[in-house]
Amino acid sequence: MLLAIDPGPVESAYVVLDRDLRPIDFDKLPNADILSVVNAISTNNSTYSRGLWRLAIEMIASYGMSVGREVFETCVWIGRFTQAAEPLQANYIYRKDVKMNLCGSPRAKDSNIIRALVDRFAKHDMKMGKGTKKNPDWFHGFSRDIWQAYAVGITYYDLHLKNL
Numbered sequence: 309m310l311l312a313i314d315p316g317p318v319e320s321a322y323v324v325l326d327r328d329l330r331p332i333d334f335d336k337l338p339n340a341d342i343l344s345v346v347n348a349i350s351t352n353n354s355t356y357s358r359g360l361w362r363l364a365i366e367m368i369a370s371y372g373m374s375v376g377r378e379v380f381e382t383c384v385w386i387g388r389f390t391q392a393a394e395p396l397q398a399n400y401i402y403r404k405d406v407k408m409n410l411c412g413s414p415r416a417k418d419s420n421i422i423r424a425l426v427d428r429f430a431k432h433d434m435k436m437g438k439g440t441k442k443n444p445d446w447f448h449g450f451s452r453d454i455w456q457a458y459a460v461g462i463t464y465y466d467l468h469l470k471n472l
Contacts, residue, residue, distance in 0.1 A: 310362045310469075311349055312461030313342065313389060314453050317381035320389075321453035325461045329429070330446070334454045339385050346392040363393050364464035366456070367400035399468065401460045409463040418452070421459050428462075 310325040320342045324333040337345075349361050368383055390398040407416040410424040422436075429446045430437035439445030450458070 309349075309360070310364065310461050310465065311346065312364045312457045312464065313346075314366050314457035314460055315339075315382050315385050315389065316453070317378040317385065319453075320385065321457040323454060323457045323461055325458070325465070329462065329465060331450075331458055334450070334457065336451065336453050339388075343388060343392050346389050350393045350396045361396055362399065362464070362469070363389075363396050364399045364401050364460050365389055366406070366460045367402050369402050369404065399464055401463050401467075405467065406456075406459045406463045409466050410459060418456065422455050425455065425459060425462065 309327070312323045312325065314321040316339070318339060319336055320339055321336040322334060322342055322345060323331045326332050346363070349363075365386055367386060368379060386400075404414050406421065407414050410416070411420045413420075416424075426434065426437035426447070431445055432443070433439045433445040437445050437447040438450065439448050441448075447455075447458075
């Protein structure tokens with residue numbers, strides 16, 4: 309099982325991926341609630357089967373530009389998620405690695421990342437991969453930040469777990 313997090317200064321998105329990379333739980337919640345999810349998984353008190361868990365968190369990177377308060381607050385939450393995960397190791401995935409892994413270009417935008425995920429995983433709704441309520445597809449219920457959390461999880465899998 310893999311927990312992937314796209315952190316934010318107030319709320320963060322998470323996705324739980326099963327061994328087939330299917331998103332089995334996802335949401336965007338206040339950071340205190342995400343902290344509870346991480347803590348439950350690290351102490352084997354989650355509603356999911358006990359066993360080997362991995363944690364991937366998108367990490368902030370500096371590109372030489374000045375940043376605002378929200379970036380620093382996000383960094384604080386990344387640290388809190390990392391600490392709550394102990395004894396699990398938090399694995400950091402940088403945005404540039406997501407772009408290169410899924411799109412092959414550091415200039416990729418969110419829409420390019422979403423398109424790459426739909427092309428790779430959608431079963432019948434090749435437009436957005438969501439399907440309908442009666443006929444849901446792989447990404448049914450996804451919204452913007454959840455897409456990015458899933459992309460973090462897939463990139464972690466591709467770079468670190470795929471060949472194990």
